[in-house]
Amino acid sequence: MSLREVEPPKEHASWYDFAAETIVLVRGYGDEADSFAHETGHHVHLKIFTPAQQVAWAAFWQAHRLEMPSRYGRQSAVEGFPELFSYWVRGKPIRPVLKQWLGECFG
Numbered sequence: 001m002s003l004r005e006v007e008p009p010k011e012h013a014s015w016y017d018f019a020a021e022t023i024v025l026v027r028g029y030g031d032e033a034d035s036f037a038h039e040t041g042h043h044v045h046l047k048i049f050t051p052a053q054q055v056a057w058a059a060f061w062q063a064h065r066l067e068m069p070s071r072y073g074r075q076s077a078v079e080g081f082p083e084l085f086s087y088w089v090r091g092k093p094i095r096p097v098l099k100q101w102l103g104e105c106f107g
């Protein structure tokens, strides 16, 4: 995984380039640590997780969608994991059931 920084203006604060396995951050656009954590979550979900873990996440997200820590994370399983991962690594409050799942996943 690599990191690239670009200058504004851009539509988004950051994005994950799946093919290049690269996190792209827009300088000075929002909280860069939050953006970096979110995009790292995409990398973990799409490149580190096994297929079985991806299936397990999709099922877990479906069952706990309404407990996800952000509105964006409640919209899809694909954005749900990066949002949860970001909250978790940044030490923001998340529901115990979500913290437990992450602990089991990475434990």
Ligand SMILES: [Zn+2]
Binding pocket: 038, 042, 079, 082
């Ligand atoms: Zn995302």
